[in-house]
Amino acid sequence: KAGVTQTPRYLIKTRGQQVTLSCSPISGHRSVSWYQQTPGQGLQFLFEYFSETQRNKGNFPGRFSGRQFSNSRSEMNVSTLELGDSALYLCASSGVKKLEQYFGPGTRLTVT
Amino acid sequence: LAKTTQPISMDSYEGQEVNITCSHNNIATNDYITWYQQFPSQGPRFIIQGYKTKVTNEVASLFIPADRKSSTLSLPRVSLSDTAVYYCLVGDTAIWGSQGNLIFGKGTKLSVKP
Numbered sequence: 001k002a003g004v005t006q007t008p009r010y011l012i013k014t015r016g017q018q019v020t021l022s023c024s025p026i027s028g029h030r031s032v033s034w035y036q037q038t039p040g041q042g043l044q045f046l047f048e049y050f051s052e053t054q055r056n057k058g059n060f061p062g063r064f065s066g067r068q069f070s071n072s073r074s075e076m077n078v079s080t081l082e083l084g085d086s087a088l089y090l091c092a093s094s095g096v097k098k099l100e101q102y103f104g105p106g107t108r109l110t111v112t
Numbered sequence: 113l114a115k116t117t118q119p120i121s122m123d124s125y126e127g128q129e130v131n132i133t134c135s136h137n138n139i140a141t142n143d144y145i146t147w148y149q150q151f152p153s154q155g156p157r158f159i160i161q162g163y164k165t166k167v168t169n170e171v172a173s174l175f176i177p178a179d180r181k182s183s184t185l186s187l188p189r190v191s192l193s194d195t196a197v198y199y200c201l202v203g204d205t206a207i208w209g210s211q212g213n214l215i216f217g218k219g220t221k222l223s224v225k226p
Contacts, residue, residue, distance in 0.1 A: 090155045103157065
């Protein structure tokens with residue numbers, strides 16, 4: 001089976017811009033979760049989508065949003081970028097076993 | 113998800129067995145214990161999951177005592193490539209439509225030296 005893929009792998013944006021990141025889960029996985037990882041805060045949960053519905057949401061401002069398509073592919077969007085949004089954004093998919101998540105390689109976002 | 117406590121860091125040498133212990137005093141009856149490994153600039157990788165006693169796979173073993181208030185991840189004969197952060201998570205296995213998200217703590221940074 002192909003693993004979780006994320007595009008793009010690297011991104012440089014300017015403050016105030018917006019960005020869209022994409023995630024393709026493992027075939028058959030219906031749950032997709034997004035995480036932000038920074039050296040200071042570690043791995044923080046952003047949100048989870050299941051069957052095109054946001055099922056869970058972490059403690060992030062409304063500038064962070066996401067969606068899931070009928071084929072389980074997911075996108076996350078960050079509007080009005082701030083310097084503090086610079087991070088590694090990770091997507092993970094899971095099947096029946098929620099605790100068994102499979103992570104993609106991540107998108108490294110740098111905001112200047 | 114039950115709160116977990118694990119050491120911030122550990123050092124080892126190549127060829128040694130490494131045991132990383134995780135405390136989860138408030139584990140619930142339906143909770144499973146899961147461990148992930150993360151290398152720098154990569155996503156975490158699922159290593160092993162268990163409910164009680166002992167689970168072994170090609171990568172590691174997981175020991176869970178009868179009271180399930182702690183668990184130990186055992187890595188046999190580590191090599192330099194096992195240098196990574198190891199996370200312990202505790203929670204329900206998935207049920208379609210269940211709520212709750214994974215909460216990763218700080219993890220244990222394992223450094224393997226030659």
